Amino acid sequence: MMRRPWLSLAILLALGGCQDAAAPANDQYRAGSRLSVQGELSSASNSSTQVHILQQSPTAPPLETYQLSFWAYKQGKASTVTVNYQPAAGDSLVQPFLRFHVPRNSLQDFAGVDSLQKGDSVAVTLTIDPVAFSVDFEPSGLLFSTSLSPTLAICYENADPDLNGDGFVDATDELQAQQLALWYHDVNDSRWLRLLPKNVTSQACVAAPLYHFSEYAVSW
Secondary structure (H helix, E strand, C coil): CCCCCCCCHHHHHHHHCCCCCCCCCCCCCCCCCCCCCECCECCCCCEECCCCECEECCCCCCECCCEEEEEEECCCCCEEEEEEECCCCCCCCCCEEEEEEECCCCEEEECCECCCCCCCEEEEEEEECCCECEEEEECCCEEECCCCCCEEEEECCCECCCCCCCCCCCHHHHHHHCCCEEEEEECCCCEEEEECCCCEHHHCEEEEECCECCEEEEEC
C-alpha cells in the first residue's frame, strides 16, 4: 500500500468500457428482485451480514470532496466522475481514490418500471465516507444496462495497512489485502454481497461493473 503516482489512468478507462464476460445478456431486472444475477455476484457463499470495510490510514490526506453530483442520461452521452486525494503543498503527484464511468446508453429505468424516456436525465449523487472506503449512490432504484454497465473503481493506496486492526502489519494483512473486492449492501435482506472483481492490482485498485445503486465498499 505504498504511494505510487497515477501511471495508468488508461487501464481504468478501459475497464469502464469492458463488459464482464459473465454478465447476463438481458437488460432488465424484475422489480423488487435481489438483483443477484449471474455475473454480478461471485458466489452466493460470498455474502455476509458483517463485512471488513477497508479504512483510511490515519496519515492519509483528505479527499478533494466527500460528496459530488452529476447527470446521467437516458440514451445520451457518457458521464465520468473522479475523486482524488488533495495533494500536499508543492506536490504535483495525483493520488486517485475513485472513478465512476457511465457509458453512453447505460441508463435504463427505475426499479424495472419504464419511467425514463429517451433524452431524460437523472441527477446522481455520490456520498463518500470520510473514514471507511465506502460510497453511497443515489437515487435508489436506478437501474443500468447489463451489457453497457457502469464501472466503479476505487484505489486503496492510502488505506490503513493494518487491515485486521490487531496493531501489527504482517503476513495476515497481506493475505487479506489479496482478498479485497467491491461489495454492495443488499437492502432487501441487510446482507453485504461480493461483486465479481476487475482488479488492477498493480495500481492497488479494485473495480467492478454496477447494475444498480446501493452502498458500495472495499472489503475483504
